[in-house]
Amino acid sequence: MYFSFIRTLFGKIDMKIINEKLNYLKELVFESDNTACFIEREKFLNNLDTSVYNVESLNYHANILAGMLDNVSVPVDENDIFVGRVVEGVLDSFEGVPNRTLKSNGHMSPEYARLWQKGYKGILADIKKNAEQRSDEKSMVFYENARIVVEAIRRYSKRYADAARSKGLTRAADALERVPYEPAYDLYSALQGAWIVHLIASCYVGARDYAFGRLDQSLYPYYLKELANGTTKEEIEDILAGFFIKTNEICGRTSWNYKRKPILCNSSKQYVNIGGENPNELSFAILAAAKKVNMAQPQIVVLLDSGANEKFTDATFEALTVLTDKMNVYSYTSVKSFLLEKGLSEEIASDFTYSACCTFDLNHRNIREEYFLPSVQTFCNVIYEKDFDNINEIVEAYFDALRENLLEHLDLVQQKVSFTKNRKAFVLDALLIGDCTEKCRYPLNGGLTYHVYNVFFSGIATVADSLAAIDKLVFEEKRFTYREFIDIVKSNYQGNDDVLAFVTSLPKYGNDLSVDKYAAMVGEAFVSMVNSISLPKGKYAIPGFYSLDKDNRWAKDIPATPDGRLWGDPFSENQSPTYGADRNGITSLINSVSRLPLEKTATGGFNLTFSGAVKPEILKALVTTFFEKGGLHVGITVLSRRELEDAMKTPDKYKSLTVRLYGFSEYFINMPEWQQRAILNRTAY
Amino acid sequence: MGKVFNIQKFCTSDGPGIRTTVFLKGCPLRCVWCHNPESHSFSDELSYNSDNCISCGRCVMSCPNQCHKIINGGHVFDRNACRSCFRCIQPACKALKRYGYEISADEIIQDAMKDEAFYRNSGGGITLSGGEPFAQPEFCVEILKKAKENGLHTCIETCGHISTDILAQSLDFVDLYLFDYKETDPVKHTEYTGVDNTLILENLRYINSVGKQIILRCPLIPTFNDTKEHFEGIADIANKYANIIKVEIEPYHDFGCNKYEQLGKAINEQIKSIGVSEKTNIEGVLAYIQDKTSKPVIIA
Numbered sequence: 001m002y003f004s005f006i007r008t009l010f011g012k013i014d015m016k017i018i019n020e021k022l023n024y025l026k027e028l029v030f031e032s033d034n035t036a037c038f039i040e041r042e043k044f045l046n047n048l049d050t051s052v053y054n055v056e057s058l059n060y061h062a063n064i065l066a067g068m069l070d071n072v073s074v075p076v077d078e079n080d081i082f083v084g085r086v087v088e089g090v091l092d093s094f095e096g097v098p099n100r101t102l103k104s105n106g107h108m109s110p111e112y113a114r115l116w117q118k119g120y121k122g123i124l125a126d127i128k129k130n131a132e133q134r135s136d137e138k139s140m141v142f143y144e145n146a147r148i149v150v151e152a153i154r155r156y157s158k159r160y161a162d163a164a165r166s167k168g169l170t171r172a173a174d175a176l177e178r179v180p181y182e183p184a185y186d187l188y189s190a191l192q193g194a195w196i197v198h199l200i201a202s203c204y205v206g207a208r209d210y211a212f213g214r215l216d217q218s219l220y221p222y223y224l225k226e227l228a229n230g231t232t233k234e235e236i237e238d239i240l241a242g243f244f245i246k247t248n249e250i251c252g253r254t255s256w257n258y259k260r261k262p263i264l265c266n267s268s269k270q271y272v273n274i275g276g277e278n279p280n281e282l283s284f285a286i287l288a289a290a291k292k293v294n295m296a297q298p299q300i301v302v303l304l305d306s307g308a309n310e311k312f313t314d315a316t317f318e319a320l321t322v323l324t325d326k327m328n329v330y331s332y333t334s335v336k337s338f339l340l341e342k343g344l345s346e347e348i349a350s351d352f353t354y355s356a357c358c359t360f361d362l363n364h365r366n367i368r369e370e371y372f373l374p375s376v377q378t379f380c381n382v383i384y385e386k387d388f389d390n391i392n393e394i395v396e397a398y399f400d401a402l403r404e405n406l407l408e409h410l411d412l413v414q415q416k417v418s419f420t421k422n423r424k425a426f427v428l429d430a431l432l433i434g435d436c437t438e439k440c441r442y443p444l445n446g447g448l449t450y451h452v453y454n455v456f457f458s459g460i461a462t463v464a465d466s467l468a469a470i471d472k473l474v475f476e477e478k479r480f481t482y483r484e485f486i487d488i489v490k491s492n493y494q495g496n497d498d499v500l501a502f503v504t505s506l507p508k509y510g511n512d513l514s515v516d517k518y519a520a521m522v523g524e525a526f527v528s529m530v531n532s533i534s535l536p537k538g539k540y541a542i543p544g545f546y547s548l549d550k551d552n553r554w555a556k557d558i559p560a561t562p563d564g565r566l567w568g569d570p571f572s573e574n575q576s577p578t579y580g581a582d583r584n585g586i587t588s589l590i591n592s593v594s595r596l597p598l599e600k601t602a603t604g605g606f607n608l609t610f611s612g613a614v615k616p617e618i619l620k621a622l623v624t625t626f627f628e629k630g631g632l633h634v635g636i637t638v639l640s641r642r643e644l645e646d647a648m649k650t651p652d653k654y655k656s657l658t659v660r661l662y663g664f665s666e667y668f669i670n671m672p673e674w675q676q677r678a679i680l681n682r683t684a685y
Numbered sequence: 686m687g688k689v690f691n692i693q694k695f696c697t698s699d700g701p702g703i704r705t706t707v708f709l710k711g712c713p714l715r716c717v718w719c720h721n722p723e724s725h726s727f728s729d730e731l732s733y734n735s736d737n738c739i740s741c742g743r744c745v746m747s748c749p750n751q752c753h754k755i756i757n758g759g760h761v762f763d764r765n766a767c768r769s770c771f772r773c774i775q776p777a778c779k780a781l782k783r784y785g786y787e788i789s790a791d792e793i794i795q796d797a798m799k800d801e802a803f804y805r806n807s808g809g810g811i812t813l814s815g816g817e818p819f820a821q822p823e824f825c826v827e828i829l830k831k832a833k834e835n836g837l838h839t840c841i842e843t844c845g846h847i848s849t850d851i852l853a854q855s856l857d858f859v860d861l862y863l864f865d866y867k868e869t870d871p872v873k874h875t876e877y878t879g880v881d882n883t884l885i886l887e888n889l890r891y892i893n894s895v896g897k898q899i900i901l902r903c904p905l906i907p908t909f910n911d912t913k914e915h916f917e918g919i920a921d922i923a924n925k926y927a928n929i930i931k932v933e934i935e936p937y938h939d940f941g942c943n944k945y946e947q948l949g950k951a952i953n954e955q956i957k958s959i960g961v962s963e964k965t966n967i968e969g970v971l972a973y974i975q976d977k978t979s980k981p982v983i984i985a
Contacts, residue, residue, distance in 0.1 A: 497741070505776035512799055585694025587703065587800045618697055621807030628802060685695060 018238050021079045022245065026295060028077070029248045030655050032088065034670070037097050037262040038203050039089030040072040045099035061427040062145040064102050066152035068204055074156070074163040076172075081242025082192050083164045083172045084199045085249065097262040098206060105425040105443075106207025106268070109353050110432035111364035112194050113218035116184040119193075120150040123437060131440045138419065139440035145423065146431055154181040157196055187226035187236060190219060191243045197432070202250050205428050206264030211271040211355030212298070213363050216283040223282040233285060240289030244272075247297040254670040255661070257549060269664045270298040271355040276332050277305050279312040287319040294323060296658050296665045301354045303332035306627065317620040321613065324638045325660030328605075330354060331627040335602045342531075342540060348450075358574075358605040358633065358663030359454045360542050364433060366450035367443050369413050371406070372550050375526075376459040376571045378402055379466065380559050384490055387482050391471050391518075398463075399525045406455060406533070410541070413453070417444040451539045454603045457526045458547035458554075460596065461509045461572030461581065464519035465563035469503045471518070485562070492560045492567045504564035510577025512588035516595045523596040531600060544604030545575045545596060548662050552678065570678065574662065575606040579681045586685040590622065594629035601632055605663045609637045611684035635660050639684060644668065648676055687824030690723050690784045690816070692793065694800060698985050700840035700861055700900075702809025705797040709825065710785050712816040713846050715879040716867065717953040718906045720941025724816035725950075729769060729785035732947040733762050738780035744773035764949045784948075790827040794835055801837075810838030812863070819847040822854070829858035842902065844878075845885035852888055862892050862899045863933075868910045869918025877909055893926035902985060904935045907965045908955060916970060920977035932974065933985035936967050 044067070053064055075085045091097055114123065124146055131143035161176035172192055178185070179193030194212070201210050226236055247270035252261030260266040272290075274283045290300045300323060302316045320327050339349035344362075353363045359370055378401050388394045422442035430436040433443060441447035473479045480488070485499075493500040507515045523545070530543035555570045563578070565571060572578045575593050582589045586608065593606055608622070614636075623634045637660040647654035651669035658665045659679050668676065688710040696706040711727035712719075723730060740760045744753040752766045753773055760780070774781045797811050804810050811832045818825045818841055825841070832839045841855065842863040866889075867882075868874040874882040892899055903919050905911055923929050937959060945952035967984060975982040 498743070501741075501743070501775065501777035587694045587705075587803045590803075591799055615697070618703060618807060621703055621803060621809075625802045625806045628806075 021081060022241055022292065024079050025245045029295065033090065034253050034261050036088035036090050038086045039091065040087050041068060041204055042091060042097055042099055044068045044071055045101045048101065058141045059144055059148055061102060061424045062148040065205060065427055066148050069152045069156040069200065074160045076163045076167045076169065078167045080169060080172065081239070082195050082246050083160055083169060084195045084246065086199065086203045094262055098264045102205055103264060103424065104201060104205040104207040104427065104429050105367060107209045107356060108367050108429060109211040109213035109355055109361055109364045110197065110429065111434055112213065114434060115180055115193065115197065115432060116190045116222065119180060119182040120153060121181050122183065123431060124150045127437050127440060130438055134440055142440040145427060149428055149431065153196065153200065157181065160196065184222055185225070186229055187219060187222040188239055190222040191239065195243065195246055199250065201428050202265040202268060203263065208265045208268035209356035211353065213353050214273045214276065214351065216274040216280055216286055220280055220282050237285050237288045237292065240285060241292040244289055244293045244298050245295070248295045251297065253667050255666055258672045259670065269356050271301055272298045273301040273303060273353045275303040275305065275308065275312065277350065279308060283312060284315055287315055291319055291322045294326070296326060296667060299326055299328060299664055301328045301330060303330050304627065306333040313620065314616070317616040320619055320636065321616050324636050325658050325665040328354060328633060328635050329623055330633045331631060334599050334627065334630065334632055338600060338602050357548055358544070358546055358603055360452065360603040362450050362452060365435065366448060366452045368452040368454055370454045370456065371409050372456045372458055372548065373402055373406060375402065375457050376462055376558050376561070377554065378405060379463050380561065383486060390475055391467055394467065395521060395525055399529055403529050410453065419445055449538050453541045454544060455530045455541050456544050456546040456604065458550045459571035460519055460522060460545050460575060461577045462561055462563055462565055463522050464509045465578065466561045467518040467522065468515045469506055469562040472506060489560050489562050500564055503562065508577060508581035510582035510589050510592045511584040512591040516592045520595040527597045527600040542603050543601045545601065546604040546663065547573050552674065575604060579678065580683055582683050586622065590626045594626060594631055598632040599630040605633050605635055606631065607635045607637065607660050609639060609682045609684045611640065613638060635663065641680060641684065644680055686787050686789050687821045688727060688785055689788055692796060696812065699812040699814060699842060700810065700863060702807030703800070703803040704809045704812045705800055706812040706814050707793055707828065709813060709815045709818045709821050711820045713820055713880065714817065714844050717877055718904060718909065718937060718956050720938065722941060722945050722948055722950050723784040729783055730948055731767060731769060731771060732782045732784060732944065734780050734947045735760070743775040744778065744781060747775060748773045790824065790831050793828055794831045797837065798835060804837060810840065812840040812842060814842040817844050817847065819843055819851050822851040826854050826858065829855055833858045845888045846880050847888065849888055849891055852891065856895055856897060859897065862897055863902050864889055864892065864899050866901050866903050866919060866922060869915045889926065893928045896928060899926065899929045901929050901932045902935060903932060904937065905965060905970060906937045907959050911965050916974050917977060920974050923978045923980040929980060932978070932980055932982040934967070934971060934982065935985040936965065
């Protein structure tokens with residue numbers, strides 16, 4: 001075994017060696033070529049032998065995956081703590097890369113607990129039994145696909161076991177002789193098995209955002225077994241650190257929309273959720289391991305229960321001061337209460353997770369869709385086109401338009417997805433969704449009990465401040481008629497510098513002032529709209545205030561707004577005020593954001609930026625107060641303006657510098673310049 | 686009513702926890718290193734920051750005394766002609782700023798109470814600073830009294846150069862005194878601050894004698910008070926008074942330098958050069974003082 005090997009050599013665990021290995025593995029990530037693709041996958045798919053892989057076959061995608069796994073290399077680095085790598089290389093042409101002949105859905109948290117408990121062997125036996133009972137064609141196809149995929153993974157793991165053994169990595173080799181086909185027998189084997197599955201799902205089938213769910217809960221039995229085997233807590237932290245480093249090896253180091261790595265899991269965020277009602281010793285170990293790694297992945301999500309033991313809360317904020325942008329804190333209490341109100345059972349409402357871009361899941365029970373309402377565009381259309389006599393009329397017309405847009409979208413996504421498309425997307429994923437294996441159906445062909453739609457409102461501050469400006473200038477002070485003012489805005493304030501200066505200087509959302517009422521009003525209208533939408537049983541629309549990168553990406557097509565924003569300028573991000581508008585301190589900012597009806601949402605994000613280190617007890621006070629006031633989520637960035645400016649000039653010195661962007665962490669030097677400048681323009685406290 | 690020049694939320698270095706700090710205008714001292722020159726005068730003041738001026742000319746149109754002119758496309762400000770009417774400050778102007786406004790104690794408390802939950806969860810509260818808050822004695826005590834009525838933890842940062850009678854009036858309403866200790870040598874003290882330190886030391890003795898908690902706040906100014914004699918003086922004072930619970934060393938920063946120019950005030954030339962030429966071994970200073978006292982010595 002790996003650690004036994006070190007013990008034998010040195011009589012006891014040699015921390016220096018562990019740390020050297022961790023540092024070496026970290027360096028490998030930074031040295032990797034971000035323009036390289038998973039070259040063996042690409043070559044295999046580009047040269048498919050159609051006499052072997054018949055597109056008409058009901059097992060087409062499963063057979064391709066099996067063929068690929070039998071053909072690709074199984075590289076092992078002698079410093080690997082967990083094995084499972086993908087050969088990378090640069091192709092002469094990027095055209096058609098990555099190949100999408102095989103492409104999964106991702107955006108889900110596979111049910112690893114079941115894999116560890118039963119192994120693929122047990123899961124396959126269940127599927128067989130269920131398919132035979134059903135004895136319909138679709139069930140039998142599902143089983144046959146499952147069998148092909150499981151057997152291929154078994155062969156692939158065996159080859160990896162041999163490769164690991166040849167490099168002296170006995171513990172990995174021993175594990176892969178058994179997992180993931182057979183049940184896991186300790187923490188190391190559980191994680192080694194999960195890594196092989198995660199690697200295949202992300203890199204070979206291909207998709208971003210497979211998350212690890214509530215890892216401290218699902219992995220806890222194996223943590224206890226590991227302790228019982230005599231592994232110390234510190235050694236367990238090292239095992240976890242070794243696992244966490246792996247998550248950085250597969251997704252590239254750039255944003256999905258800029259110089260992205262030519263792979264299907266480019267910029268895939270790797271989420272690990274911990275906490276909830278029962279944080280345990282493993283929750284602490286996960287925080288410790290994440291601090292030790294301190295890289296962009298994984299993103300640690302703490303679900304903070306208001307009744308959580310103080311020690312865990314303190315450990316969370318202590319970790320937040322170290323991990324900063326690599327960590328998310330959500331109010332477990334608020335979300336659970338919201339889900340109970342939505343009619344979900346206690347069991348389901350207690351077991352939610354976050355993965356990828358602040359989006360919400362019922363852990364492994366659902367797949368999800370995300371929809372960004374064109375909220376600022378629609379606002380401009382409404383206020384430009386029609387005249388209004390008061391603010392309420394505007395809000396009513398605005399939400400009529402948004403509702404129409406949302407219903408149209410939901411209709412579209414609810415249209416039946418073809419069986420073939422499902423089989424392609426879920427050739428591997430469906431084996432780790434309990435409902436699917438039970439029903440022998442792919443998720444969108446009747447396999448899933450739950451389907452979640454994350455519906456996002458972006459630009460809340462831009463819309464709210466615009467309403468405030470209209471109310472003051474037109475309806476209260478009557479400086480202009482409605483049409484006069486809107487025409488000035490519509491002209492991009494051309495020749496009206498005084499009006500522009502005046503609206504710019506008006507009090508804005510984010511300063512704990514009465515003007516926050518407009519954000520509250522729009523927020524309430526939004527959550528009521530989403531929460532009142534009637535969907536078929538098991539389908540849930542979940543509202544959230546979140547922009548991702550729409551604040552910039554959509555901005556160029558959005559005309560001027562009454563808050564003084566000019567045509568093409570970014571609108572506001574997530575739940576935040578317009579950049580630079582919050583000038584009254586962070587507590588005022590939090591008080592303002594608390595006026596949004598966040599307790600009626602379960603998704604979305606709020607980023608706080610600090611200009612220097614913050615003490616854990618201060619972070620704890622800020623976040624717990626925010627949650628007391630109904631807050632949902634906090635992510636932080638700690639940045640020094642001087643450092644960021646220097647990083648723009650001499651990027652090579654700052655390869656590991658990360659900042660928080662939207663709902664995750666990104667390497668600063670790998671962002672486009674406009675985005676770097678946007679980060680610099682944030683109000684830093 | 687009283688006069689303040691700033692109310693700052695989320696202060697984490699003016700007493701324990703998260704605090705709202707109220708900066709009262711006016712100060713009896715003129716410390717050469719003061720980074721808040723806008724606090725000196727009891728009157729409202731106009732600041733002009735040429736870096737933020739876009740020469741839009743809107744101030745020219747609104748000034749009744751022709752203080753502002755646009756000459757060759759650039760803004761020129763004649764401060765001598767200014768009558769402090771502040772009409773020149775137009776919406777969205779980032780170059781002109783008024784320091785000082787009238788406000789009541791009730792309004793201050795109402796504003797501070799918005800952050801009550803943050804104080805509760807962090808052990809924070811309200812801090813009065815300045816200027817010298819006791820330089821507006823009735824107003825200062827009224828704010829403190831109302832803060833206590835609202836259950837807030839209170840701190841006051843004082844230079845100590847105030848009447849002991851006024852200090853006595855505050856005792857029931859102050860939880861923690863942040864007491865400045867700027868220079869041990871009396872002659873240098875007068876030279877650096879403009880006042881003798883006899884009254885200051887007497888007030889420090891008095892607060893200690895009545896059992897109120899004190900944090901000794903010591904600005905560390907290279908080439909002025911970074912002397913062994915002063916460091917030993919800090920340790921001696923900390924040892925002498927039982928109710929000094931902590932010593933905070935405040936390293937010099939040059940954030941205030943530009944403000945002098947923007948307010949039309951002269952800055953000490955020696956101070957001006959500190960930022961670029963002088964470095965102090967802060968850790969060494971902390972260790973030196975800590976070696977001589979059992980009270981915690983930290984960087985503020």
